[in-house]
Amino acid sequence: MAHANLLTPPSRIPPQTALQLSQKAPLVLSSAPTSSLPWPLSLLFSRETPETWAIHENLLLAALRTGDDAAARQILDRLTTRFGAGNERMIALKGLYDEALAKDDKELEKVFNDYEKVLKEDPTNVSVRKRRIAVLKSLGRTADAITALTVLVENSPTDAEAWAELSELYASSGAWGQAIFCLEEVLLVMPNAWSAHAQVATLHYLSSSTSVPALTLALRHFARAVELNDSYLRGYYGLKLVSQKLLPLLSESSGSKRNAEEDDVAPPKPQSVKKLEEIATAKLGEIVRQCSATKQGQSGYSQAEIEAARELLNRDGRTER
Template sequence: MAGPVADIREMNGSDLISALHLAQQAPAILGQVSGSGVTSSKSSETADYYARLEQLLLACLRTGDDQSAHTCLNRLSLRFGPSNERIMGLRGLYEEATAKDQSALEKCLQEYDNTLSQSPVNVPILKRRVALLRSLNRPSDAISGLIQLLDAIPTDAEAWCELADLYQSQGLASQAIFSLEEALLIAPNSWNVCMQAPFFLFLFFSFLFQIKWSLTLKCKIHSRLGELLYICASDGDASRLLGRSVQHFSRSIELCDDYLRGFYGLTLASTRMLDNDYAGVSGQFPKKTLERLKAFALLKLGEIVESRSIDDQYWASSRSELIAAKELLNRQ
């Protein structure tokens, strides 16, 4: 579909600026459908149109345009039916986003429980319930909900990643590492790993966009696992854990050659191994290899920081990462 929304799916879903830009296009996008709810052209009936409509719904919720979000939700519901599980998840998301107080959120939670009592494996509702429990500061219940989800669908890599994040927030590092290792086993053998879209947002991806998304996912899982192992190295068996950390950061940048967090982590992990004379200990990397990895990571980190500093607005959502990378480079 031509027009101002042609590149919606190329926008960074975690970037509020992109969300605002997309939400501002609501009149143009929604204007393609007549007031009667019948599409004004055949192209509007394509899956691509409804993918755009769903992303517009999410963007409008993020930017406070509840009226346009409600219009998007109604049109999606009209097309796919209110009993469609995906639509039920989006409606739940809308109700949460527009809730006025704690009691309204508790009511949403009760509605999720009622739905699950009739359909225990309604995946969008299971995920929304977990997300709501997290926002209500009930991590133990959220963990239980995720375990329930994974009992039903053990091949959901995103759910394993979310479970790892919850475990880490509760100081359960070994369980978090196990969860990420499970996610790696499940995730496609792909180029990269993208968790920039929140685990509970359900998008009508086209086939090609699904491939791109799965490619982004694995890179970040490796990097996240490297971060956890690096943190755990402070508690014991530092040589082995740091060695594994270096391995996962290396795999991350191999899969995605411009991933800032991967190069940042590789710099930290290799530096720590060199500073503590862990090179060559118990089968670890030789000193020369670690020195080369560190030098390469610093070089690439500098290139990434320089290139992204030029287009600062585009990378506004990751500005904190750029600042941290600059500080690390200044210390070397």
């Protein structure tokens, strides 16, 4: 199970981890990070560090999700006295608190209207714009959320997080082309992000798992992902899966060469696809073996990932134990 660390919370927080995180609230709240002395002395005797506030923010999120509203209020007050109520991030956190406490959609609408009011005064407050979109999503108005996000990325086209969110919204409504476009924008901002490459590949694969050009693009992006990260389990898994799908299609269409040349994506050679599959199989086997050798919680892979990889290998009937 993931470590409950407030400074760097795990990327996936199941409820029991969330509970562990929010149970740290009394400990953190018991000692004040700022000094109560008057101004020049408070600078000398302050015990706050940058980590203090990261921990407070993460604790606020944990308290809100576990329904510990009293602790959340205290943390929010602490943050407000430290950074001031007018701080952009504080406005967003305050909004987050209101959202969590909203009992029904009507109260959520009220929070939404508050956001609108804030944005009317200061349209450049990106945190609040993102919260506003999150509320739209939470209300189930996905189409509105997409429209709002397109405006946001038009105004700040280097915001990779917003592009990634837009891509996921498009993908969840089945608009694969738009989703892929958005992720390519993410790649323009951060071309070294292996997870973005793997995600583009996944979207290509999901958009049509029987057409050669889509599978070719998926293969290319998975190959790039493992080129950027030589132990990326998801990348090798995808590489193996896609090449398995691609191989029979390539041998089928080898008769109709002309058709393949008309596409703007040249299909790969069957030999190289076979080689890629072998590499992926070898690497997956190595990762699975290493993980069963190390102790639980010592490796960076999650148990579910390892299980999925083992299953894929077993399906192939080529596992070495």
